[in-house]
Amino acid sequence: MKNRTITFKTPISIQETATIAGPKEGAGPLKDYYHNILENDVLGQKSFESAEIKIHTYTIKHMLNRAKLKENDIDCVFCGDLLDEIIGCNYTMREFDIAFMGLYNACATFGEALILGATMLDAGHMEKVICSTASHFSSAERKFRYPLELGSQRTPLSQWTVTGAGSTLLSKQDVSKIKITMATVGRVVDYGVSDANDMGAAMAPAAMDTLIAHFRDTGRKPDYYDLIATGDLGHSGSRLLQKLIKEKNIELNDNYTDCGILVYNRESQDVQQGGSGTGCCSLVFNSYIYTQLKRGKYKKILLVPTGALVSKISSLQGETIPAIAHAVAIEVL
Amino acid sequence: MKLEGNEKKEYLAFVRKESPKTEHAKTMTRAFFLGGIICCIGQGISDLLRYLAPTLEEKIIMSFTLLIIITITGILTGFGIYDKIGDWGGAGSIIPITGFANSIVSPAIERKTEGVVLGLCNNMFTIAGPVIVIGLTVSVLVGLIYWFIGVI
Amino acid sequence: MEMVLIYLRVFVIGGFICLIGQILINVTKLTSARILVVFLLLGIVLESFGLFEPIKQFGRAGATIPITGFGATLAKGAIEGVKKQGLFGAITGGIQAGAMGLSTAIFVGFIVALVSKPRTK
Numbered sequence: 138m139k140n141r142t143i144t145f146k147t148p149i150s151i152q153e154t155a156t157i158a159g160p161k162e163g164a165g166p167l168k169d170y171y172h173n174i175l176e177n178d179v180l181g182q183k184s185f186e187s188a189e190i191k192i193h194t195y196t197i198k199h200m201l202n203r204a205k206l207k208e209n210d211i212d213c214v215f216c217g218d219l220l221d222e223i224i225g226c227n228y229t230m231r232e233f234d235i236a237f238m239g240l241y242n243a244c245a246t247f248g249e250a251l252i253l254g255a256t257m258l259d260a261g262h263m264e265k266v267i268c269s270t271a272s273h274f275s276s277a278e279r280k281f282r283y284p285l286e287l288g289s290q291r292t293p294l295s296q297w298t299v300t301g302a303g304s305t306l307l308s309k310q311d312v313s314k315i316k317i318t319m320a321t322v323g324r325v326v327d328y329g330v331s332d333a334n335d336m337g338a339a340m341a342p343a344a345m346d347t348l349i350a351h352f353r354d355t356g357r358k359p360d361y362y363d364l365i366a367t368g369d370l371g372h373s374g375s376r377l378l379q380k381l382i383k384e385k386n387i388e389l390n391d392n393y394t395d396c397g398i399l400v401y402n403r404e405s406q407d408v409q410q411g412g413s414g415t416g417c418c419s420l421v422f423n424s425y426i427y428t429q430l431k432r433g434k435y436k437k438i439l440l441v442p443t444g445a446l447v448s449k450i451s452s453l454q455g456e457t458i459p460a461i462a463h464a465v466a467i468e469v470l
Numbered sequence: 471m472k473l474e475g476n477e478k479k480e481y482l483a484f485v486r487k488e489s490p491k492t493e494h495a496k497t498m499t500r501a502f503f504l505g506g507i508i509c510c511i512g513q514g515i516s517d518l519l520r521y522l523a524p525t526l527e528e529k530i531i532m533s534f535t536l537l538i539i540i541t542i543t544g545i546l547t548g549f550g551i552y553d554k555i556g557d558w559g560g561a562g563s564i565i566p567i568t569g570f571a572n573s574i575v576s577p578a579i580e581r582k583t584e585g586v587v588l589g590l591c592n593n594m595f596t597i598a599g600p601v602i603v604i605g606l607t608v609s610v611l612v613g614l615i616y617w618f619i620g621v622i
Numbered sequence: 623m624e625m626v627l628i629y630l631r632v633f634v635i636g637g638f639i640c641l642i643g644q645i646l647i648n649v650t651k652l653t654s655a656r657i658l659v660v661f662l663l664l665g666i667v668l669e670s671f672g673l674f675e676p677i678k679q680f681g682r683a684g685a686t687i688p689i690t691g692f693g694a695t696l697a698k699g700a701i702e703g704v705k706k707q708g709l710f711g712a713i714t715g716g717i718q719a720g721a722m723g724l725s726t727a728i729f730v731g732f733i734v735a736l737v738s739k740p741r742t743k
Binding site for chain 3: 492494497498500501502503504505506507508509510512513516532533534535536537539540541543544545547548549550553560561562564565566567568569570571573574575578579580582583586590591594597598599600601602604605606608609610612613614616617620
């Protein structure tokens with residue numbers, strides 16, 4: 138089978154990160170790691186879509202401030218979200234005088250953004266790029282599920298879309314020890330799951346496919362990494378992945394976790410299987426995981442954002458749910 | 471990459487086996503309890519109407535009971551309370567007429583951001599539409615069959 | 623005492639209908655729109671065969687408040703319409719009988735939606 142892993146000629150530095158978390162996320166276990174926490178997730182906007190756009194805009198602005206850079210210093214922004222025609226990003230980027238590439242891989246968009254950004258830098262076309270994703274519980278809920286005021290029960294397998302945004306600033310110069318060294322591009326995997334409330338089961342095979350390709354291409358073993366974090370499989374999806382991949386003789390043990398598990402406190406926050414959404418893994422990576430990389434708790438991590446490529450129309454037409462996962466290896470060099 | 475046939479069935483069976491189970495006892499008890507309570511409230515309203523206006527026809531009393539209970543649901547939905555009741559009681563909140571009212575009011579509120587005509591009005595029946603369409607179609611069908619039998 | 627018994631019957635019948643609905647949801651993962659349609663049809667069928675009246679006599683609001691009762695009202699309207707007005711009644715009877723529920727839901731829905739704001743959770 139064809140090699141799907143990219144090894145960057147010069148590892149790409151992660152210069153800075155910025156995050157904004159919604160109120161529910163801000164009350165969760167990672168509250169000390171977020172750069173900003175919102176008290177109210179509507180931000181005085183007329184619609185939830187506008188609120189998401191505001192959150193994403195502030196995150197990118199905040200990032201520029203933290204890195205003491207101007208819009209002029211950034212070559213391109215790679216970003217995506219869950220809304221139709223990725224309007225969240227389109228209107229976010231209307232506020233900036235920066236080149237823009239809009240991406241969609243559902244909740245795996247953050248992985249896609251990191252890979253494309255790093256590749257552009259590695260190829261020498263650009264100097265500094267921002268990779269960014271955002272999601273909002275209420276705008277996603279009304280797009281993918283039911284109106285918020287409808288009295289419907291959340292099924293035990295459902296997940297809670299994260300309200301928040303995370304941005305990563307990648308730089309070609311050697312400005313940071315934390316580097317992206319490799320990346321494995323995922324393919325679309327469909328194991329025939331059709332329950333739109335059970336994203337974990339739809340995405341676990343995609344995560345497995347990408348992980349197997351990554352370990353095969355690189356010759357690495359899971360214990361090479363201090364942390365392997367999937368994007369948003371949730372509690373039940375992560376368990377599925379561990380069991381599935383065990384049958385292929387790969388063991389994911391204590392160094393394995395999932396951003397959707399980390400972001401909420403399952404006991405007290407009523408989120409069923411955990412967090413999900415394009416913002417989920419970018420929020421967790423850019424706050425908690427990046428901080429731990431800086432502090433030296435982790436030296437080598439593998440981030441595997443997972444995305445369920447579900448659409449309301451294809452679901453109604455009886456299609457099953459395809460999924461994708463990309464793997465990005467980030468190491469302290 | 472797509473799984474077909476037996477491999478797909480095996481995976482789906484595996485998922486079913488590994489997935490957390492629905493808490494049947496809890497959800498069913500709650501549905502029973504909430505459904506019962508809502509119906510008792512309905513009975514209470516109609517009994518009150520009967521007491522206040524003993525001369526009214528039974529049909530009118532039933533209609534006004536519906537009017538009151540639907541109005542209450544609409545207000546509860548507007549204040550964001552009915553969705554919490556629904557999250558607790560499941561089918562107990564869907565099957566009573568209150569669930570029907572909630573399914574009309576909730577998309578209307580939500581789509582207001584896209585305008586009153588094209589948002590609010592246009593989307594009022596995104597959930598309840600089938601109820602009205604099927605309800606009326608089948609009732610006309612029943613009427614036609616009765617008429618037909620009568621003619622013969 | 624009789625009062626308590628009546629309310630007990632209302633509670634049990636209403637609760638029982640919702641209980642069946644919850645079993646359907648748990649087992650088949652039907653969405654709320656489909657659940658409403660299933661129980662509406664159940665009401666229409668029961669009424670058409672004259673089986674709803676005894677349930678209503680026993681369970682009162684427990685039978686009429688669930689959407690099943692609305693279905694029965696529609697069917698009853700159509701049947702009575704035929705008796706009174708023939709073919710004309712067959713077509714208009716259902717919607718006339720269901721007019722209160724429908725009009726109120728639409729009217730209240732419109733007004734409430736106009737004055738209230740979508741809220742997050």
